[in-house]
Amino acid sequence: MMNHQEKSGPKSKIDFFDQAFTRNPFPVYSEIRREDPVYRFMMPSGEYAWIVTRYEDALAILKDPRFVTNPPWMQQEGPTDHHNILSKNLLSVGPADHRRLRNLVQKAFTPRMIEGLRGRIEEISNDLLDKVQNKGEMNLIEDFAFPLPIIVICEMLGVPIQDQDKFRDWSNTIMEGAYNPSYTEKGSKAVEAFISYLHGLITERRENPQNDLISDLIKTEEQGDKLSEQEMYALIFVLIIAGHETTVNLIGNGVLALLEFPEQKEKLLKQPELIHSAIEEILRYNGPAEASNIRWVTEAVEFQGKSILEGEMVLISFASANRDIEQFSDPDTLDITRQANQHLAFGKGIHYCLGAPLARLEGEIAISTLLRRMPGLRLKTDLAQLEWRPGIIIRGATEIPVVF
Numbered sequence: 001m002m003n004h005q006e007k008s009g010p011k012s013k014i015d016f017f018d019q020a021f022t023r024n025p026f027p028v029y030s031e032i033r034r035e036d037p038v039y040r041f042m043m044p045s046g047e048y049a050w051i052v053t054r055y056e057d058a059l060a061i062l063k064d065p066r067f068v069t070n071p072p073w074m075q076q077e078g079p080t081d082h083h084n085i086l087s088k089n090l091l092s093v094g095p096a097d098h099r100r101l102r103n104l105v106q107k108a109f110t111p112r113m114i115e116g117l118r119g120r121i122e123e124i125s126n127d128l129l130d131k132v133q134n135k136g137e138m139n140l141i142e143d144f145a146f147p148l149p150i151i152v153i154c155e156m157l158g159v160p161i162q163d164q165d166k167f168r169d170w171s172n173t174i175m176e177g178a179y180n181p182s183y184t185e186k187g188s189k190a191v192e193a194f195i196s197y198l199h200g201l202i203t204e205r206r207e208n209p210q211n212d213l214i215s216d217l218i219k220t221e222e223q224g225d226k227l228s229e230q231e232m233y234a235l236i237f238v239l240i241i242a243g244h245e246t247t248v249n250l251i252g253n254g255v256l257a258l259l260e261f262p263e264q265k266e267k268l269l270k271q272p273e274l275i276h277s278a279i280e281e282i283l284r285y286n287g288p289a290e291a292s293n294i295r296w297v298t299e300a301v302e303f304q305g306k307s308i309l310e311g312e313m314v315l316i317s318f319a320s321a322n323r324d325i326e327q328f329s330d331p332d333t334l335d336i337t338r339q340a341n342q343h344l345a346f347g348k349g350i351h352y353c354l355g356a357p358l359a360r361l362e363g364e365i366a367i368s369t370l371l372r373r374m375p376g377l378r379l380k381t382d383l384a385q386l387e388w389r390p391g392i393i394i395r396g397a398t399e400i401p402v403v404f
């Protein structure tokens, strides 16, 4: 296995993992875009990585086949065990496997299929708000933004809803472990627990197939040549994780953005039909995926005056690219009527988000329903008091206390 350029040396000037940065990273990104747009920094693991911050550069890297999520020196073969199960997920398989796996699940996530969920998503949104309406206050994350996408993805997959709470800790721990060595042991325990749970569920569903995505995937797997068992686990795993970690923060970040720009909130209240462009603008202004998953460089590349060596790691900052003034006029202002909003909140290229139509629909329904039922919604604390999820992959506040 090739060692990817581990080096020791001084820490970078910017600490991307500090809470002060996480709270408001945008002025720092703006400075990096101006001064040193392909920026070298030290990850918590002590390894160096590059972060790409300009829009055009982000697009170029996302489409460049030399920047891969599955470098040859990380590919593992061997028996299915809990540790390499994740290595077969969509984000980390080679192009041919990726195309095959993506085709298998794509049809469940087309805008037309997803549109069929509209009525149910509205019902779930209303049920969740019914529970808090009379209290006059709630924790927007805990009471609304978190359960909504979980219920939806669990129903699509066929995961019993009473088990959803178990996923919360596992998936949090796994995501936080992604770039934080002190979480590694906790992270692998969570992966084990998650996979044992899936094993029980898949075994049960083999016996009693239902009308759900897990049963469909089992059927495909049993045909033999299209989907291995390991790949099936990895697919289900990645869908559950994606369903937990992203749309939650689209709803949370979206509400925060509208409260930060009250005139935009008023405009949306008066013209609810603006919800489509409003969601696109929220995704651009404060999207939940702050940076990409790691890309490794398969050969030495000269890029914007920097020599990126074979085996080095590169992250693309979607949050920064989406505020690039070369691409967006007045980028630090939320404008829910913005046109031609080609943001990168769902990535680009072969790993473009599979769940984008679902996330958009959930975001639209969640925010519309919330504003319609609680038009006077406001923060219970100061914006500056909110605590943000650690790390640079997911952007979102851990709790958002609101009154209405």
Ligand code: HEM
Residues within 6 Å of the ligand: 090, 091, 092, 102, 153, 238, 239, 240, 242, 243, 246, 247, 250, 287, 288, 289, 291, 292, 293, 294, 318, 344, 345, 346, 347, 348, 350, 351, 352, 353, 354, 355, 356, 358, 359, 360
């Ligand atoms: C607002 C919510 C969401 C955002 C902002 C988001 C963002 C992203 C981004 C940026 C990527 C590409 C990462 C990279 O290139 O490194 C991605 C990939 C992916 N997303 Fe999402 N996502 C969201 C919701 C969802 C949902 C609800 C699902 C499914 C239930 C989902 C499933 C996936 C999958 C499977 C991939 C990997 C696709 C591939 O490698 O082909 N996402 N997402």
